[in-house]
Amino acid sequence: MRLSTSFTKTFRDIDSSETAKNAQLLIRAGFIHKEMAGVYDFLPLGLRVLNNITEIIRRHMNTLGAEELSMTALQNPESWKKTGRWSDDAMDIWFKADLNAGGEVSFAPTHEEPLTNLMTKFIHSYKDLPVYAYQFQTKFRNELRAKSGILRTREFLMKDLYSFTTDEQSHQDFYKKVEQAYKDIFTELGLGDCTYQTFASGGAFSKYSHEFQTFLPVGEDTVYYNKDKSIVLNEEVLLPEVLEDLGVKREELESTTAAEVGNIFTLKYKFSTPLHLDYAKKSGGIETVFMGSYGIGVSRVMGVIVEKFADKKGLVWPENIAPYKYYLIPIGEKGTKAAEKLYKKDPDLYLYDDRDKKPGEKFADADLMGIPNRLVISDKTLEKNSAELTLRASGETSLIPLEKL
Amino acid sequence: MRLSTSFTKTFRDIDSSETAKNAQLLIRAGFIHKEMAGVYDFLPLGLRVLNNITEIIRRHMNTLGAEELSMTALQNPESWKKTGRWSDDAMDIWFKADLNAGGEVSFAPTHEEPLTNLMTKFIHSYKDLPVYAYQFQTKFRNELRAKSGILRTREFLMKDLYSFTTDEQSHQDFYKKVEQAYKDIFTELGLGDCTYQTFASGGAFSKYSHEFQTFLPVGEDTVYYNKDKSIVLNEEVLLPEVLEDLGVKREELESTTAAEVGNIFTLKYKFSTPLHLDYAKKSGGIETVFMGSYGIGVSRVMGVIVEKFADKKGLVWPENIAPYKYYLIPIGEKGTKAAEKLYKKDPDLYLYDDRDKKPGEKFADADLMGIPNRLVISDKTLEKNSAELTLRASGETSLIPLEKL
Numbered sequence: 166m167r168l169s170t171s172f173t174k175t176f177r178d179i180d181s182s183e184t185a186k187n188a189q190l191l192i193r194a195g196f197i198h199k200e201m202a203g204v205y206d207f208l209p210l211g212l213r214v215l216n217n218i219t220e221i222i223r224r225h226m227n228t229l230g231a232e233e234l235s236m237t238a239l240q241n242p243e244s245w246k247k248t249g250r251w252s253d254d255a256m257d258i259w260f261k262a263d264l265n266a267g268g269e270v271s272f273a274p275t276h277e278e279p280l281t282n283l284m285t286k287f288i289h290s291y292k293d294l295p296v297y298a299y300q301f302q303t304k305f306r307n308e309l310r311a312k313s314g315i316l317r318t319r320e321f322l323m324k325d326l327y328s329f330t331t332d333e334q335s336h337q338d339f340y341k342k343v344e345q346a347y348k349d350i351f352t353e354l355g356l357g358d359c360t361y362q363t364f365a366s367g368g369a370f371s372k373y374s375h376e377f378q379t380f381l382p383v384g385e386d387t388v389y390y391n392k393d394k395s396i397v398l399n400e401e402v403l404l405p406e407v408l409e410d411l412g413v414k415r416e417e418l419e420s421t422t423a424a425e426v427g428n429i430f431t432l433k434y435k436f437s438t439p440l441h442l443d444y445a446k447k448s449g450g451i452e453t454v455f456m457g458s459y460g461i462g463v464s465r466v467m468g469v470i471v472e473k474f475a476d477k478k479g480l481v482w483p484e485n486i487a488p489y490k491y492y493l494i495p496i497g498e499k500g501t502k503a504a505e506k507l508y509k510k511d512p513d514l515y516l517y518d519d520r521d522k523k524p525g526e527k528f529a530d531a532d533l534m535g536i537p538n539r540l541v542i543s544d545k546t547l548e549k550n551s552a553e554l555t556l557r558a559s560g561e562t563s564l565i566p567l568e569k570l
Numbered sequence: 571m572r573l574s575t576s577f578t579k580t581f582r583d584i585d586s587s588e589t590a591k592n593a594q595l596l597i598r599a600g601f602i603h604k605e606m607a608g609v610y611d612f613l614p615l616g617l618r619v620l621n622n623i624t625e626i627i628r629r630h631m632n633t634l635g636a637e638e639l640s641m642t643a644l645q646n647p648e649s650w651k652k653t654g655r656w657s658d659d660a661m662d663i664w665f666k667a668d669l670n671a672g673g674e675v676s677f678a679p680t681h682e683e684p685l686t687n688l689m690t691k692f693i694h695s696y697k698d699l700p701v702y703a704y705q706f707q708t709k710f711r712n713e714l715r716a717k718s719g720i721l722r723t724r725e726f727l728m729k730d731l732y733s734f735t736t737d738e739q740s741h742q743d744f745y746k747k748v749e750q751a752y753k754d755i756f757t758e759l760g761l762g763d764c765t766y767q768t769f770a771s772g773g774a775f776s777k778y779s780h781e782f783q784t785f786l787p788v789g790e791d792t793v794y795y796n797k798d799k800s801i802v803l804n805e806e807v808l809l810p811e812v813l814e815d816l817g818v819k820r821e822e823l824e825s826t827t828a829a830e831v832g833n834i835f836t837l838k839y840k841f842s843t844p845l846h847l848d849y850a851k852k853s854g855g856i857e858t859v860f861m862g863s864y865g866i867g868v869s870r871v872m873g874v875i876v877e878k879f880a881d882k883k884g885l886v887w888p889e890n891i892a893p894y895k896y897y898l899i900p901i902g903e904k905g906t907k908a909a910e911k912l913y914k915k916d917p918d919l920y921l922y923d924d925r926d927k928k929p930g931e932k933f934a935d936a937d938l939m940g941i942p943n944r945l946v947i948s949d950k951t952l953e954k955n956s957a958e959l960t961l962r963a964s965g966e967t968s969l970i971p972l973e974k975l
Contacts, residue, residue: 307669
C-alpha cells in the first residue's frame with residue numbers, strides 16, 4: 166500500500182476523552198476511528214490486522230472439522246423466551262427495538278438460542294451428530310461503561326463455535342481438541358507465553374468452564390495462579406471446595422489482573438432442553454443433544470496485543486498479524502527508484518511511505534504504526550546494494566542485500 | 571466438503587409462509603435458514619456463495635484504487651441530526667435503541683453520515699484528495715413488508731463505496747470508472763446480459779443518478795427501455811423533460827419489471843456541507859469536498875441470481891460464484907475408491923456426496939443445490955478410466971478421463 170494515496174494518517178494528539186492505551190495508540194496510528202464511546206470503526210490498516218487474526222482462527226476451526234456459517238444480528242424473541250433469557254432481569258445488556266411490522270426484535274448479544282433453534286431443523290438422529298458450527302459475527306451489548314478501548318465495546322467481532330454431540334463423552338473428546346486448538350491459536354497470535362487456561366464457574370450446569378486469560382496490567386479480571394502447579398483460576402471459583410478439588414492452598418496463590426480472550430463452556434442441556442433439540446438414539450428412543458460453546462473475542466484480542474507489546478514509540482505488531490510485513494522508506498532519488506522497483510514486485514508486502522515528508526517523520530510513523538520490519542533504501546545502503554533493516558520490537562539493525570528481499 | 575460430515579441437509583417441503591422462489595429454493599437446498607420474516611442466516615453453502623460474490627466485487631474495488639474499511643452498525647445520532655435525516659419523517663426504516671448509559675443509538679441503515687464525519691479527521695487539504703473508501707457491511711432497515719426472500723430483507727450485506735474529490739470534474743472521471751467496473755462485475759457474476767444501467771432521479775442535487783437493474787419477472791421495480799437506443803429509465807424519471815433530454819419518445823419505450831442490484835450516485839455537497847467536510851484549495855481558500863456513493867446489494871445479487879437461473883429442479887449457480895465447482899457422486903465400491911482419491915487431491919473443489927443414500931437421491935440433491943458440474947464415478951465409467959460429467963445448466967453429459975480432473 167502506498168501511503169501517498171491512502172487516506173491513512175497519523176495523529177500527534179487525539180481527543181482527551183479516550184483513556185485506554187490501546188484505543189489511544191490505534192487512533193493515533195490511523196488504525197481505528199471512534200464513532201462514539203465503546204464503538205470503533207476499523208480503518209484500512211486496522212481491518213487488515215483484524216482479518217489476519219480472523220484467518221488464523223478460521224484455519225484452526227476448519228482443522229477441528231467445524232463448519233462456518235453466518236447468523237443474523239436481528240433475532241426473533243421466541244427462542245429467547247423459551248430459555249428465559251429475554252427479560253432485562255436475565256440479561257441487562259440487551260439492545261432491542263420495535264419492528265415497524267409489529268413485535269419486537271433483538272440485536273444479537275450472543276447466538277446460543279437462535280443457533281440451537283436452527284439446529285432443530287438439521288439434527289434429528291444420532292446419524293446427524295456430531296455437528297460443529299462456527300461463525301465470525303458482530304455482537305451487540307448495551308454496556309453501561311465503555312472505558313477500555315477495544316477491549317470492551319458495545320459492538321465487537323467474536324468467533325463463536327458451538328458443538329452438538331450425542332453425549333457427554335463425545336463432548337469431552339471435542340472439548341479437549343478445542344483446548345489444544347485455543348492454545349495453538351494464542352501461540353500463533355503471539356500471546357502464547359502470557360495466556361493461561363483458567364478455571365471459571367460452570368454456572369448451574371457444569372462444575373467448571375474454562376477461560377483463556379492473558380495476564381495484563383489493564384485487564385478487567387483478577388485471576389489467582391500458582392505457576393509451579395500450573396493452576397490459574399478466576400475470582401468466582403476462589404472457594405474452599407474448588408481449592409481442595411484442584412489440590413492447591415489459598416496461600417500458594419498469587420493474584421494478577423488479566424483480560425479474558427477466550428472461553429470454552431460445557432452447556433450440557435441448558436439450551437437444547439427448552440428448545441427441544443432432540444435426536445433419535447441408535448438404540449431407540451429420544452435423547453436431548455449435548456452442547457458446548459467456545460468463544461474468542463477477535464477485536465478484543467487485537468486490543469490485548471496492542472496493550473501487551475506497545476512501547477512508548479507506539480504499536481508493535483507480531484509478524485503474524487501485522488497489516489504489512491515491511492515499512493518501506495526511500496531516501497533520495499536513487500533510493501526512491503530502488504524502492505519503487507521493490508514495491509512493485511509485491512505491493513501486498515509493503516507499507517510504502519512514498520509521501521513527500523522528511524525521513525524523520527517517516528521513521529516516527531513507522532514506529533507508531535508498529536510494522537515489524539522497517540526497510541530504508543538510500544544512496545548509502547545502495548552502495549552496498551542493500552537496504553537497512555530495523556526490527557520494530559528490538560531495534561536491531563542490519564544490512565540486507567536487495568536480492569534477498 | 572464431505573456431505574456425510576456436514577450438517578447441510580435438503581428439504582422436500584418447507585414452511586408455507588415463505589412465498590419467494592429464491593428463499594424457498596435456498597432453504598430447501600440448505601443454503602439459508604429463516605430466522606424470522608425478512609431475516610435469513612447464511613449456512614455453510616450459502617456463505618460460500620456470498621463470499622464468492624464479495625471477492626469478485628472486492629477485486630474490482632481494489633482495482634479502482636479504493637481502500638477497504640469497516641464502519642460500525644451502531645451510529646451516533648449527532649451526524650444524522652446535522653443532515654436532518656435523524657427523524658422518522660426523513661427516514662421511515664430506522665432501527666433505534668436507547669443506550670443504557672443514556673442517549674439514543676441507531677443501527678446503520680446506510681453510512682453516508684458517519685463516513686463523511688470520519689473523513690473530517692482525514693481530509694484537510696487538496697493534497698489529501700481524492701479518497702475512495704468502501705466496505706462490505708451489514709445494513710439494518712425496519713421494512714414494513716418482507717415478502718421477496720433475500721431480495722429485500724431487514725438485515726442485508728451491502729458493498730458501499732464513497733468517493734471524495736476536489737471538484738465535479740474529478741468526480742465525473744471516477745464515476746465513469748465505477749460505471750465500467752459495475753458492468754464488469756455484473757458480467758463476471760453472470761448477470762451481464764440482463765443487467766442495464768438505468769437513469770434514475772438524482773434527487774434534489776443532481777440531474778440523474780444511475781441504477782443497475784436486472785430485468786426479472788419478480789423484480790419490485792418497473793423500468794422503461796428502448797433496446798435500439800440502449801436507453802433504460804426507471805419510473806420516477808418517466809417525465810416529458812427527461813424523455814426529451816434522452817432523445818426518446820414515450821411510445822418508443824417498453825416496460826418490464828426489474829430488481830435493482832446496484833446504484834451510483836452523485837451526492838455533490840449533500841453531506842459534506844452540513845458535516846463541514848472542507849479542504850484547503852491549492853490556490854488558497856477553503857472548498858467543500860465533492861462526494862459520490864456507489865452501492866451493490868451483495869445478498870440481493872445472490873437472490874437475483876437464484877431467481878434468474880433456477881429451474882424446476884432447483885438452483886443453478888454460475889461457475890464463478892458456485893459454492894463448489896463439482897458435485898461428486900461415487901457409485902459402487904470401485905467408484906467410491908476412485909472418488910475418495912479424487913476428493914483428497916483438492917477437497918475445496920468438490921461437494922462430495924459420500925452419504926449412505928441411493929444414487930437417485932444424490933442426483934436430485936445435486937440438481938437442487940445447483941452445483942455447476944456433476945461428476946459420477948462408477949464401475950461403468952471406470953471401465954473407460956473416466957467420470958461422467960453432467961452440466962447442471964444444460965444437462966449435457968460427457969465422459970471425462972480421470973487424469974484430466
